[in-house]
Amino acid sequence: MLRKTGKYFKGYVLFAVLTPILMILEVVVDVIIPSLMRSTINGGVLAGNVNLVYRNGLYMIIAAIFAFLVGGISTYFGARAGQGLGKNLRLAVFNRVQTFSFANLDKFEVSSLITRLTNDIEIVSDIARMSLRISVRAPFLFIMATIMAVRINTQLSLIFIVALPLMAFGVFLTLKFGLPRFRKYQTKIDSINRRTQENLTAIRVVKAFVREDFEIEKFETQNKKLVRSALNAMNLMILIMPFMMLIMYAVIVAVLWFGGNFMLQGGMQAGDLFSYIMYVGQILMAVMHVAMIMMNFSRARASVERIFEVLETEPEFLESVDQGLTEVPNGSIKFKNVSFKYPGNQHFSLKNINLEIDSGSTLAVIGSTGSSKSTLVHLIPRLYDATEGEVEVGGIPIKDYNLKTLRDQVAIVLQENTLFSGTIRSNMQWGNKDATDQEMIKALEISQAADFVLNRAEGLDARVERGGTNFSGGQKQRLSIARTLLKEPKIIIFDDSTSAVDMTTEARIRAGLDQHNPKLTKIVIAQRISSIQNADKIVVMDDGNICGAGTHEELLEDNKIYQEIYESQQKGMVAG
Numbered sequence: 303m304l305r306k307t308g309k310y311f312k313g314y315v316l317f318a319v320l321t322p323i324l325m326i327l328e329v330v331v332d333v334i335i336p337s338l339m340r341s342t343i344n345g346g347v348l349a350g351n352v353n354l355v356y357r358n359g360l361y362m363i364i365a366a367i368f369a370f371l372v373g374g375i376s377t378y379f380g381a382r383a384g385q386g387l388g389k390n391l392r393l394a395v396f397n398r399v400q401t402f403s404f405a406n407l408d409k410f411e412v413s414s415l416i417t418r419l420t421n422d423i424e425i426v427s428d429i430a431r432m433s434l435r436i437s438v439r440a441p442f443l444f445i446m447a448t449i450m451a452v453r454i455n456t457q458l459s460l461i462f463i464v465a466l467p468l469m470a471f472g473v474f475l476t477l478k479f480g481l482p483r484f485r486k487y488q489t490k491i492d493s494i495n496r497r498t499q500e501n502l503t504a505i506r507v508v509k510a511f512v513r514e515d516f517e518i519e520k521f522e523t524q525n526k527k528l529v530r531s532a533l534n535a536m537n538l539m540i541l542i543m544p545f546m547m548l549i550m551y552a553v554i555v556a557v558l559w560f561g562g563n564f565m566l567q568g569g570m571q572a573g574d575l576f577s578y579i580m581y582v583g584q585i586l587m588a589v590m591h592v593a594m595i596m597m598n599f600s601r602a603r604a605s606v607e608r609i610f611e612v613l614e615t616e617p618e619f620l621e622s623v624d625q626g627l628t629e630v631p632n633g634s635i636k637f638k639n640v641s642f643k644y645p646g647n648q649h650f651s652l653k654n655i656n657l658e659i660d661s662g663s664t665l666a667v668i669g670s671t672g673s674s675k676s677t678l679v680h681l682i683p684r685l686y687d688a689t690e691g692e693v694e695v696g697g698i699p700i701k702d703y704n705l706k707t708l709r710d711q712v713a714i715v716l717q718e719n720t721l722f723s724g725t726i727r728s729n730m731q732w733g734n735k736d737a738t739d740q741e742m743i744k745a746l747e748i749s750q751a752a753d754f755v756l757n758r759a760e761g762l763d764a765r766v767e768r769g770g771t772n773f774s775g776g777q778k779q780r781l782s783i784a785r786t787l788l789k790e791p792k793i794i795i796f797d798d799s800t801s802a803v804d805m806t807t808e809a810r811i812r813a814g815l816d817q818h819n820p821k822l823t824k825i826v827i828a829q830r831i832s833s834i835q836n837a838d839k840i841v842v843m844d845d846g847n848i849c850g851a852g853t854h855e856e857l858l859e860d861n862k863i864y865q866e867i868y869e870s871q872q873k874g875m876v877a878g
């Protein structure tokens with residue numbers, strides 16, 4: 303765990319090293335002070351040496367100021383190191399998530415990625431801050447204070463031979479029973495975070511379905527479980543703490559008893575006893591700190607594991623980001639015996655697909671929901687890789703292309719489209735960051751979005767709220783199409799991208815596209831036959847298979863599924 307996280311102190315190593323070193327100085331002062339007390343009482347107060355009292359008093363003030371400064375600086379450095387670690391980890395996790403393929407993303411829920419990026423990193427950074435100090439302080443203070451105590455009175459120190467195993471037993475109990483409970487508590491925190499995030503990201507859906515009460519109830523259950531688990535962990539602490547305290551006070555009573563006897567016999571002075579008790583306190587405190595660190599480490603371990611699960615997930619396509627062909631010769635597409643199954647799924651979502659699409663032609667895909675239409679087109683820009691078989695673009699296997707080239711040339715307007723907070727312009731720049739206003743307006747005109755954009759006073763600078771919530775579904779679709787057009791691709795894929803646009807507008811978008819670039823290869827997934835009947839080729843998908851391909855007329859002639867879809871839509875038109 304330490305080795306893994308250690309390298310993320312990069313840039314903050316100095317702080318991470320200085321923190322424990324300063325801590326050692328702080329401990330030295332902590333250990334010197336009881337000695338000064340001892341000499342003050344023995345040589346000063348008891349012997350009536352006022353000068354010594356003053357001198358030692360001065361030393362003690364200096365020592366206290368020194369400890370204060372060193373302690374303060376060490377705490378500050380510790381905080382810098384902890385925060386630095388957090389910053390580096392956050393950046394690393396965020397960067398890693400950006401390189402993820404769709405398949406990688408399927409592995410993690412969004413809410414869990416958020417928890418890892420925030421909560422888990424927070425925990426690790428916080429515990430690093432504490433541990434940099436305490437994990438040095440505890441053992442060092444223990445050793446130093448023990449040496450000092452033994453030097454004052456070896457016989458008296460025999461008490462520890464009895465007390466320390468008892469304390470160790472207490473620590474052992476804490477760890478044995480406490481750790482699992484704290485771990486459980488952590489998983490409960492996780493699940494409540496997950497619930498909260500899931501609910502909040504979908505709060506509009508919750509409201510639309512009037513599921514607030516149900517959600518509150520679910521939350522309450524989780525919340526109760528969390529409290530129970532927290533109490534469960536703390537109850538143990540409540541039991542063990544008095545046990546530790548009991549031992550501590552027993553040790554002090556024993557020290558006073560035996561020490562008192564030694565004093566009466568003249569083998570010990572008041573100052574000796576006084577400082578001895580201070581050392582006892584330090585030793586026992588150090589032992590308790592050990593328990594605390596172990597506890598914290600185990601809390602951090604779960605978080606570290608979760609963070610590294612992300613960091614150690616190998617992005618699939620990393621190698622093809624800066625290698626491969628950077629030229630796509632034309633917009634033809636070929637599926638050769640392609641089968642595909644989603645990672646973790648048992649069944650194949652695409653079964654032995656063979657399909658050819660000529661450059662510049664229009665292919666339409668139709669089929670019921672879940673028939674793998676989206677899956678089919680996702681393979682072309684390599685959002686997923688085929689499990690078996692091969693996909694070619696321009697006569698070249700897609701794996702031979704540079705990934706950026708491929709995705710620029712094979713542009714897809716996804717089924718669920720999102721705009722990003724900013725302006726229309728900043729959203730258009732996603733398609734092409736160097737696009738001029740003219741080019742943007744041209745793209746908006748083709749996608750039939752120019753009207754509602756230019757009608758706004760701010761035009762291209764009109765604000766887009768997060769997720770594009772200040773635009774209607776159809777407007778968002780048209781903006782997404784414009785954004786994609788700005789890439790000037792050779793192939794463009796519309797995954798149900800005009801479902802929220804009326805038929806007239808849809809026809810205009812299609813006409814605009816043809817006029818703009820007749821050589822563009824178009825793949826259109828659509829629900830309405832009216833949207834696709836002019837396509838050069840239509841494929842009908844059914845349960846991961848192509849169950850028919852041809853023109854509208856051919857399919858009407860001999861494809862049962864196509865006929866059914868057609869008839870149901872005709873009826874709909876008449877009735878509706």
Ligand SMILES: Nc1ncnc2c1ncn2[C@@H]1O[C@H](COP(=O)(O)OP(=O)(O)O)[C@@H](O)[C@H]1O
Pocket residue numbers: 408644647651669670671672673674675676677678
């Ligand atoms: N990310 C995914 N992980 C696992 N299975 C998926 C994923 N996306 C889609 N599927 C499955 O693949 C099949 C086809 O889905 P999809 O291609 O989205 O259908 P369509 O676009 O035709 O509605 C469905 O059975 C669906 O459950």
Ligand SMILES: [Mg+2]
Pocket residue numbers: 675676677717797
């Ligand atoms: Mg789909």
